[in-house]
Amino acid sequence: MENSKVPLHLCHVHKLSNFINRTHILVHSIALVFLISYRASFFFQHPKTKATTLPWLLVFASEVLLAFEWLLSQSFRWRTVSRTVFPERLPEDDKLPPIDVFICTADPEKEPTVGVMNTVLSAMAMDYPPEKLHVYLSDDAGAAVTLNGMREAWRYGIKCTAPEAYFSAGEDDGDENGGFGGSEFVQEKEHIKEKYEAFKKSVTENARIGDTRCNSRRDHSAVIEVIQETSSDNADAIQANEAKNKPLLIYVSREKRPSQPHHFKAGALNVLLRESAVISNSPYILGLDCDMHCHDASSARQAMCFHLDPKISHSLAFVQFPQNFCNISNNDIYDSQLRSAFKVLWKGYDGLGGPCVCGTGYYIKRVSLCESSISEAGDAMKLRQCFGPSNEFIKSLRQINKPDRMFVQRNNAQPNETQLLASCAYEDGTKWGKEVGFLYGSVVEDYFTGFHLHCKGWISVYCDPKRPQFLGSGTTNLDDFLVQGTRWSSGLVDVAISKFNPLIYGPFKMPTFLHSMCYAELALFPIFYFLSLWGFATIPQLCLLNGIPLYPQVSNTYFIVFSFIFLSSHSKHLYEVLATGSTFRHWVNEQRIWMMKSVTSHLYGSVDAFMKKLGMREASFFPTNKVDDVEQLKRYNMGVFDFQTSRLFLVPMVALVILNMASFVVGIARGIFVGELDKMKDKGSIPLSVTLVSALVSLIFYFFGSIIFM
């Protein structure tokens, strides 16, 4: 930097909203203390019948759990910040560090090759010196169609960020020329479009010819290919590419064998970490999912505003951009955009030490993933125990200790070395996945890896510029949405019930307790939500049916406490929704989907995590479907709920709706016909304990029934 006094980025603390948040925390907490004291006092009061103690206990437990969850989530509201970057102040191109881009794909059927190639092309078209970009695609399916797609992508050399999104009708992001400059470039645009159509055709044809190796997805040897015009060996390809001044493009399909665990995406990323180390070994890595393309070409430069800031770069592990989606409808009935996470929570996370890794759209420093106390000592024996047997890889470690290395070094890695590094037995007995690379402890490898980085003292930064840097495809039907939610819940709860529970492990490792609270909230919310919402969805209703009072009468002063808590939490949520530019209707959508997810995804995810812990189930990662069903998409865009999902998800929701409607009707009828509610428990009614037990039995019945019949 010429003038180190001019900052590359600025951090703004949101003083007003922090003030509002903190005041709300204070007032709401006081109300919760009153609520808890009201409930607690019940147990010391007048003679109670056994029948009423149980529902009181259950509803009290739900309230305490939800209150605790609320308290944890306030850590995200304590100190919210946002950032501005000044990429124009970056040093000259020749002083920028090289970047390796990692893209993962796992299933050519669920993740159509054209979509994956759009991501690849968008990464190659980034506004960054091309000789400093190296794009790696990990193909977990080892599919010929993907490898061919890469070759075609290279051959057509379409330089356009995300052609599909760009050429498809209805492009609406305000930049009419999609980065091509003025209207005089219309011709150029037509030319590129033609090229793109030809490219698409050849990829689709390849897919049609068929990938017969479907059953070999879990059983195939490694293929590593540096893409170039005529296929010969990799060393030639690297030299040929250098001459062309194009980003390097590398296809990696790691070896997979049924007998060896492959650790899903984290396993794939670790193979990329090793392969890239012996090929380009760039100090920075951009991680992308195959369904998330670079929408704005400047993200790399924006990220470098943080990485190249001498004040923070020594401790900065990664810069995280939000996930934005290009297929969100106006109504967004399922909250597919994950508004709360990326518009509210992450800004507060950032104010406390940084967000976790979000799996895609992050620029991470290679050293932060491959650091080890022994790598400095240089004891070859120990290094091998930690990083595995490849000498080439260990040699690469010495270079990354100088993270701001600007020169590009493309090595002619030997085929036997690259094969070794992608072999499925490579990690046996090493620290890969445990201390080195992306960690295997959870299927939400991103969250878990981020947590460990923060525990080791690294910080991260959240950068959410106006123009979305990355655009992906979100889940737009209920089934995909709930399946994805179940996977996330399961992975998060894995961490909550391990020795890495952020509330226990975090405080000793992280600089602030509030930051551990953020991590703890994410790990624990599925458990808290499913337990408390099941409580709230059944206990008061059963009590109403049986005429058991659970809440204070209107004349009681505690009635104000309950009403206040209800209003306070709902209005705070509404305020956040409106303040982040969403609508009242979106607030309704979020409330609704929160309840639906809590009684299904969060429940099943938590149960799945406990079963894995007990050894009753194996970990799994079913990639989200990225092929749009035309009918379902239509319904989503019209804002119509699509209940085409499995019985596992439907049964609890339907059962609860029936219970709630029945108790509502009975409650109203009683209010009208019998008058005072609390006087009406007659001797002839079914005892509450019986109702409770039968409700429980029928739920268990439903639950196992739907597992068995699925």
Ligand SMILES: O=c1ccn([C@@H]2O[C@H](COP(=O)(O)OP(=O)(O)O[C@H]3O[C@H](CO)[C@@H](O)[C@H](O)[C@H]3O)[C@@H](O)[C@H]2O)c(=O)[nH]1
């Ligand atoms: O065995 C696997 C499974 C998945 N993937 C890839 O992982 C990515 C994410 O998978 P996706 O099915 O799109 O899952 P999402 O739920 O949309 O992903 C979110 O959640 C994941 C953790 O569950 C994170 O890894 C992702 O970055 C985050 O976007 C995709 O590129 C997949 O191809 C693999 O490479 N190997």
Ligand SMILES: [Mn+2]
């Ligand atoms: Mn995805």
